[in-house]
Amino acid sequence: MICTAPEKIFAPAQSRPALARERARIAHELLADCHLCAHDCGVNRLAGETGLCRAGADAHFFSAQTEVSDELELMPVFSVALSGCDMRCDFCITGKESWNPRSGDALVATRGENAADLLRRRGVAATQLAEQAKSALANGAKTIMVLGGEPTIYLPAALEFVSHLPADAKLIWKTNAHGSAQARELLDGIFDVWLADFKFGNDACAERLAKTPNYVRVVRENLLWANDHSELIVRHLLMPGHVECCWRPVAEWLAENLPDVKVNLRSGFWPAWHARRHGELASQISTGENETAFGLARELGINLIQ
Numbered sequence: 001m002i003c004t005a006p007e008k009i010f011a012p013a014q015s016r017p018a019l020a021r022e023r024a025r026i027a028h029e030l031l032a033d034c035h036l037c038a039h040d041c042g043v044n045r046l047a048g049e050t051g052l053c054r055a056g057a058d059a060h061f062f063s064a065q066t067e068v069s070d071e072l073e074l075m076p077v078f079s080v081a082l083s084g085c086d087m088r089c090d091f092c093i094t095g096k097e098s099w100n101p102r103s104g105d106a107l108v109a110t111r112g113e114n115a116a117d118l119l120r121r122r123g124v125a126a127t128q129l130a131e132q133a134k135s136a137l138a139n140g141a142k143t144i145m146v147l148g149g150e151p152t153i154y155l156p157a158a159l160e161f162v163s164h165l166p167a168d169a170k171l172i173w174k175t176n177a178h179g180s181a182q183a184r185e186l187l188d189g190i191f192d193v194w195l196a197d198f199k200f201g202n203d204a205c206a207e208r209l210a211k212t213p214n215y216v217r218v219v220r221e222n223l224l225w226a227n228d229h230s231e232l233i234v235r236h237l238l239m240p241g242h243v244e245c246c247w248r249p250v251a252e253w254l255a256e257n258l259p260d261v262k263v264n265l266r267s268g269f270w271p272a273w274h275a276r277r278h279g280e281l282a283s284q285i286s287t288g289e290n291e292t293a294f295g296l297a298r299e300l301g302i303n304l305i306q
């Protein structure tokens, strides 16, 4: 087994691109015994085995463009959305791409390949995508975001992409906060901002709506770590019927444990993908629920942002 002790991964004297390049190499090797997320599958993705995310060794992406629908302080943002996810949220707004890790174009790493190899694999090279990102920055984008699906499952490709970006670019890691301790070690010092979801306030809702066990413990671990190692913004999407069981415990935990963290409380839920499998998710959030949720945020002193 490859050693993942922090002293083996962390090399703070390096520039970010160099650090990302070295971590991409390590992360690629770790696919031989994949523990990148908290599902902890231990499969050999380099040999064609797949775990719960169904992802192989090569990343795919379904979108790469400048967007203006994220947090105001981050926009305009050049966003690269990697296909596939380790969670199975029935209400996912990009369900088709997030549940299929081979959706879109291959994002081809440049580890040792020559031009003929790249052509054979018919993908977009990480260097090409980085050129698009640099062009977006030159045209007014403020930040570069890597998201999914869930980018943690394709950490080697995400790190490879970062290794070709300018060292001073402001980089955002948009995540479901379900990564493993190993993934966090590989991400240490790479992204300036973690934009992390805290979707469910209890494990029963996470199991029923997203087929994800031990959700609350894992997300809390990731948020506490992210707050210590980078800037952190937490997102919570209000869902109909889940203000008391999900938002209230999330808000109370944030107020107690991360009292100053920025929180984007989003009320734009709509019944996307398989949401209608669950009766309470067949509609939008009501005005009354919305008022209760924001009232609770004010009462607890949550640091709300837009």
Ligand code: SF4
Pocket: 034, 035, 036, 037, 038, 039, 040, 041, 042, 043, 050, 051, 052, 053, 054, 055, 086, 152, 153
């Ligand atoms: S990324 Fe997560 S779900 Fe996918 S194979 Fe690795 S441990 Fe399993």
